[in-house]
Amino acid sequence: xxxxxFPPHHVTxxxxxxxxxxxxxxxxxxFDPQPFHVDEEAAKHSLFGGLxxxxxxxxxxxxxxxxxxxxxxxxSQGAPGIDxxxxxxxxxxxxxxxxxMTVLEARPMRSKPHLGLVQSRWELFNxxxxxxxxxxxxxxxxxxxxxxxxxxxxxxxx
Amino acid sequence: xxxxxFPPHHVTxxxxxxxxxxxxxxxxxxFDPQPFHVDEEAAKHSLFGGLxxxxxxxxxxxxxxxxxxxxxxxxSQGAPGIDxxxxxxxxxxxxxxxxxMTVLEARPMRSKPHLGLVQSRWELFNxxxxxxxxxxxxxxxxxxxxxxxxxxxxxxxx
Numbered sequence: 001x002x003x004x005x006f007p008p009h010h011v012t013x014x015x016x017x018x019x020x021x022x023x024x025x026x027x028x029x030x031f032d033p034q035p036f037h038v039d040e041e042a043a044k045h046s047l048f049g050g051l052x053x054x055x056x057x058x059x060x061x062x063x064x065x066x067x068x069x070x071x072x073x074x075x076s077q078g079a080p081g082i083d084x085x086x087x088x089x090x091x092x093x094x095x096x097x098x099x100x101m102t103v104l105e106a107r108p109m110r111s112k113p114h115l116g117l118v119q120s121r122w123e124l125f126n127x128x129x130x131x132x133x134x135x136x137x138x139x140x141x142x143x144x145x146x147x148x149x150x151x152x153x154x155x156x157x158x
Numbered sequence: 159x160x161x162x163x164f165p166p167h168h169v170t171x172x173x174x175x176x177x178x179x180x181x182x183x184x185x186x187x188x189f190d191p192q193p194f195h196v197d198e199e200a201a202k203h204s205l206f207g208g209l210x211x212x213x214x215x216x217x218x219x220x221x222x223x224x225x226x227x228x229x230x231x232x233x234s235q236g237a238p239g240i241d242x243x244x245x246x247x248x249x250x251x252x253x254x255x256x257x258x259m260t261v262l263e264a265r266p267m268r269s270k271p272h273l274g275l276v277q278s279r280w281e282l283f284n285x286x287x288x289x290x291x292x293x294x295x296x297x298x299x300x301x302x303x304x305x306x307x308x309x310x311x312x313x314x315x316x
Binding site: 036046067071079124 | 185189191192194204206212213214218219222225229230234235236238239242243245268293296303
């Protein structure tokens with residue numbers, strides 16, 4: 001899948017995954033050991049009323065869903081950044097999260113003409129249909145038309 | 159540390175950490191198994207020219223630096239979101255990353271009067287002084303003045 005395969009309004013449902021208490025604790029102990037991510041008792045007395053996943057864990061879970069759904073079959077060349085990331089609802093042990101990706105914009109890169117940029121809206125829903133996480137992310141993909149042109153050039157070379 | 163302890167322009171240097179090849183591979187295998195994050199050979203032929211950390215791993219590393227430097231000693235109540243996250247330079251095995259946090263804005267929360275919002279600029283530098291990651295993040299903290307008022311109310315109660 002090349003840049004051309006991600007036109008504006010293109011929607012991909014990326015499947016779902018269930019988040020275990022152990023996964024929440026493992027991630028948080030390593031990267032984000034705030035009490036409401038690592039301590040069940042302290043979490044009860046926090047704003048969240050119970051243990052919740054680190055926001056960065058939630059982002060990483062969404063990333064994995066995207067990888068498994070389609071990203072690993074693309075010419076992805078990485079991502080320059082993210083805008084308007086919002087953790088709208090806490091993610092709790094046992095939650096089942098599903099990701100929907102919607103292409104907002106696609107344009108060739110000026111600085112790297114063989115690549116194109118795709119801006120997508122990420123929406124991660126829980127089992128109640130609440131959107132727990134949303135963001136707008138840019139990705140870079142190889143362009144099919146340039147790959148084809150490269151092919152012709154290679155054929156023409158001695 | 160309460161909301162009042164994070165006035166605009168307040169800067170915190172959050173120390174540094176070195177990222178191992180194993181840590182890059184572990185995170186990527188779990189959350190972001192794109193070839194340039196998990197496959198040394200494939201990474202050589204990518205835009206990056208070698209193995210690089212997942213962008214989400216880089217964010218998680220910055221989070222841990224902030225936790226260890228000061229966040230765990232605060233009244234942090236979580237974070238509603240992030241703006242303008244940019245992965246400016248790849249993070250490679252052996253890189254030493256240091257985080258600087260600068261308060262941009264601080265204001266009381268309208269919806270939760272006992273909390274205040276703090277917007278900070280995150281800047282994660284590598285050992286060459288290049289900024290590898292930057293973002294603007296909002297955090298929520300308890301307000302000292304409201305905590306004090308609560309204390310007086312508790313004393314006045316029968």
